Amino acid sequence: MPNEKLLTHFTVLGPGGVGGLLAGLLARAGHDVTVVATEPTAERIAADGLRVDSAAFGDFTIEVAAEPELTRPTDVLIVAPKATALQDAVRRVAPEMVRGALVVPLLNGFEHMDVLRSAYPGAQVLAATIWVESTRVAPGHISQTSPFTTVELAAANADPDANAAADAGGAGPDERVDELAAHLRGIGFTTEVRDDEQLTLWQKVHFLMPTALVCSHAGAPIGVVRTDRRADLLGVMSEVGQVAARLGLTLDSDRVTAMADGIPPQTKPSMLRDREAGRAMEVDALGGAFLRAARRVGVDVPVTARIVADLERVDGGSAQQRP
Numbered sequence: 001m002p003n004e005k006l007l008t009h010f011t012v013l014g015p016g017g018v019g020g021l022l023a024g025l026l027a028r029a030g031h032d033v034t035v036v037a038t039e040p041t042a043e044r045i046a047a048d049g050l051r052v053d054s055a056a057f058g059d060f061t062i063e064v065a066a067e068p069e070l071t072r073p074t075d076v077l078i079v080a081p082k083a084t085a086l087q088d089a090v091r092r093v094a095p096e097m098v099r100g101a102l103v104v105p106l107l108n109g110f111e112h113m114d115v116l117r118s119a120y121p122g123a124q125v126l127a128a129t130i131w132v133e134s135t136r137v138a139p140g141h142i143s144q145t146s147p148f149t150t151v152e153l154a155a156a157n158a159d160p161d162a163n164a165a166a167d168a169g170g171a172g173p174d175e176r177v178d179e180l181a182a183h184l185r186g187i188g189f190t191t192e193v194r195d196d197e198q199l200t201l202w203q204k205v206h207f208l209m210p211t212a213l214v215c216s217h218a219g220a221p222i223g224v225v226r227t228d229r230r231a232d233l234l235g236v237m238s239e240v241g242q243v244a245a246r247l248g249l250t251l252d253s254d255r256v257t258a259m260a261d262g263i264p265p266q267t268k269p270s271m272l273r274d275r276e277a278g279r280a281m282e283v284d285a286l287g288g289a290f291l292r293a294a295r296r297v298g299v300d301v302p303v304t305a306r307i308v309a310d311l312e313r314v315d316g317g318s319a320q321q322r323p
């Protein structure tokens, strides 16, 4: 059993579908939690608390400290804005507040890893993925709807300071990651600690890229696209597998196809919800990043390229309507 005293202060940057759910659950379990949010959302949460309506965890409202900029050091920074807001969000947490901390991004995609490692050189930035359907229905109000609630942490340690601390008899990086996993299990998530950062990120991309892109393109949930747009779904999935293979990663298409066929038909990827609400979509952070990776390794990905180009046009069109 890990020493539970290593991690005492949890900060969640971006308390939306993912971040608000985790902040609420951690606070409900008695942890010291601060959320860092845009000014109006921070004010709202500080006044009214976080409201969570959850199929998996029950319905509750809980008080949580909320501020627009982090004002005291933290042990764990969970990073969960949309990729489109990441640069601005990161400015709300100064590097000295996370020196020696675990930084745990739950964004989909993979390019955020470099952004966070250069923003927080003194922290241990873990690769992590979350499998959940959770939606911010209003500021500070979260609706979680999926039967699946899993977090994967990849403990590959890139922080020489953390290694030095472990060598000197301090808390090693793996010990803290194990403790974090125990806390996540404690609040009800299925949690796995793995050691392959790239494989962990790309296994999520293998599922997410086809479902998010095709559902958002079709304007329909998974139950519709897995029959009506099956060729596109499997086409994107196969292209992700080919690019990953060039990167030396073996992805399991049968497993991910079975997942896409097995999840509840009404499941909507968060990108589709953004499209429906006229918000910026993570087209570049997901599709664009994937096309850049494909170009780097010299793999043609025509199905994904076509869908990404269409979604960029849609996103550009709605950008003109946004205030």
Ligand SMILES: NC(=O)C1=CN([C@@H]2O[C@H](COP(=O)(O)OP(=O)(O)OC[C@H]3O[C@@H](n4cnc5c(N)ncnc54)[C@H](OP(=O)(O)O)[C@@H]3O)[C@@H](O)[C@H]2O)C=CC1
Residues within 6 Å of the ligand: 013, 014, 015, 016, 017, 018, 019, 036, 037, 038, 040, 041, 080, 081, 082, 083, 085, 088, 089, 090, 092, 106, 107, 108, 130, 131, 132, 133, 134, 135, 136, 138, 139, 140, 270, 282
């Ligand atoms: N939703 C889901 O089910 C899943 C999402 N993901 C991934 O998780 C990430 C987060 O998605 P999701 O939770 O859906 O996103 P949401 O849009 O629900 O939440 C984003 C949160 O970030 C806040 N925010 C926006 N701009 C800033 C800023 N500049 N500074 C601080 N906070 C800011 C928003 O504030 P405000 O409330 O004021 O708008 C909101 O609370 C994405 O990368 C997504 O792909 C992964 C798995 C599942």
Ligand SMILES: CC(C)(CO)C(=O)C(=O)O
Residues within 6 Å of the ligand: 108, 130, 131, 132, 133, 134, 208, 211, 212, 268, 269, 270, 271
């Ligand atoms: C597709 C899903 C729900 C899987 O976790 C997801 O990651 C997202 O909506 O962004």
